[in-house]
Amino acid sequence: MSARRHSIKVAVVALITAICVGEVVIMFLLDRFGPFTPIVEAVIDSVLLVAIALPVVIAAIYKPMARNLDSLIESEFLVKEDERIIREDAIEREALLDELDYAATKISERENQMLALLNSLALAKDYETGGHVIRTQKYLTLLAYRLQEMDQFQEVLAGSKIETLSKVAPLHDIGKMGIPDAVLRKAGALSDDERKSIEAHTLIGESILSAAEFGDMADGDLITIAIKVAGGHHERWDGSGYPRGLVGEEIPAEARIMAVADVYDALVSTRPYKRQWTHQEAVAEIVAKKNIHFDPWVVEALLLEEQNFLKVAAEFA
Ligand SMILES: [Fe+2]
Numbered sequence: 001m002s003a004r005r006h007s008i009k010v011a012v013v014a015l016i017t018a019i020c021v022g023e024v025v026i027m028f029l030l031d032r033f034g035p036f037t038p039i040v041e042a043v044i045d046s047v048l049l050v051a052i053a054l055p056v057v058i059a060a061i062y063k064p065m066a067r068n069l070d071s072l073i074e075s076e077f078l079v080k081e082d083e084r085i086i087r088e089d090a091i092e093r094e095a096l097l098d099e100l101d102y103a104a105t106k107i108s109e110r111e112n113q114m115l116a117l118l119n120s121l122a123l124a125k126d127y128e129t130g131g132h133v134i135r136t137q138k139y140l141t142l143l144a145y146r147l148q149e150m151d152q153f154q155e156v157l158a159g160s161k162i163e164t165l166s167k168v169a170p171l172h173d174i175g176k177m178g179i180p181d182a183v184l185r186k187a188g189a190l191s192d193d194e195r196k197s198i199e200a201h202t203l204i205g206e207s208i209l210s211a212a213e214f215g216d217m218a219d220g221d222l223i224t225i226a227i228k229v230a231g232g233h234h235e236r237w238d239g240s241g242y243p244r245g246l247v248g249e250e251i252p253a254e255a256r257i258m259a260v261a262d263v264y265d266a267l268v269s270t271r272p273y274k275r276q277w278t279h280q281e282a283v284a285e286i287v288a289k290k291n292i293h294f295d296p297w298v299v300e301a302l303l304l305e306e307q308n309f310l311k312v313a314a315e316f317a
Pocket residue numbers: 172173201233234
C-alpha cells in the first residue's frame with residue numbers, strides 16, 4: 001500500500017472519530033445548559049463540531065501533506081544536484097578523452113618520426129635498396145591480413161597490431177648498420193667469420209632497438225614488436241636458423257611472417273651473389289621449405305596471396 005493511501009485512511013478514521021466524540025460532547029453540553037431553540041442548538045452544534053474536528057483534520061491531513069511536500073521539494077533538489085554532478089562528470093570525462101586523444105596522436109607522431117629517422121639511417125648506409133624495404137613491408141602486410149582472415153596468430157594480429165607490425169617491418173635489417181661495409185658488400189664467397197659477422201645483424205638490430213625501449217613495454221608495443229622481428233627473422237621452423245636456433249612456435253610469430261616476406265623478395269631480386277628468380281621458382285622454393293625453414297601457416301597464406309605478391313613486385317620493382 002502506498003504511503004499516500006495510508007495517510008488518507010488515517011485521516012478518514014481520525015475525522016469519523018472526531019465527529020463521534022464531538023457529537024457526544026455537544027449532546028452532553030446541550031443537555032447540561034439547555035434547552036435552546038432548534039436554531040440556536042444547530043448553530044452551537046455546528047460551531048462546536050467544527051472546533052473539535054478542525055484540529056484533528058489539520059493534524060491528520062495538512063501536517064502529513066506539508067511533510068510530503070517538504071520531502072518532495074528536497075528530493076527534487078537532490079535530483080537536480082545529481083544531474084548537475086552527472087553533467088560536470090561528463091564534461092570532465094570528455095576533457096580527459098580529448099587529452100588522451102591528443103597524447104595518443106603525439107605518441108604516434110613521435111613513433112613515426114623515430115621510424116623515419118631509423119629508416120633514413122638504414123637507407124643512408126645503403127645495404128638494402130629502398131625497393132626491398134617497401135616491398136617486404138607490403139608482402140608482410142598482405143600475409144598478416146590473410147593470416148588474420150584464416151584465424152591464425154589471433155593474439156599477434158589483433159586490433160591495430162597489424163598496422164604496428166607493418167610500421168616496424170622496414171627495420172628488420174637495421175642491425176646491418178653495425179656490420180663493416182667490406183663484409184656487407186663483398187661480392188664473393190664469405191668466410192666463416194664473415195658469415196658469422198653478417199648473422200650478427202639480428203642481435204645488433206635487437207640492441208639498437210632496445211635503446212628505445214623503456215619502462216614496462218607491453219607485448220604489442222611498437223619497439224617490442226620491432227625487436228622480435230629484427231631478432232627473429234632469420235630463425236627457421238626446424239631450429240636450424242640464427243641467432244638462437246629457436247624451433248617452431250618458439251620463434252615470435254611476427255618474425256615468422258617477416259621471414260617469408262624477406263626471403264620471397266630476396267629470391268625474386270637480383271643480388272651480387274645470385275640471379276633473379278621467377279615468382280614461380282620463389283614460391284616453389286618456399287613451399288619446399290615449409291615446416292623446414294618456414295611456418296606452414298605463413299606458407300599457406302603466401303599461396304593465397306600470390307596474385308597480390310605479383311602486383312606488389314610489379315608496382316615497386
Ligand atoms: Fe636479415
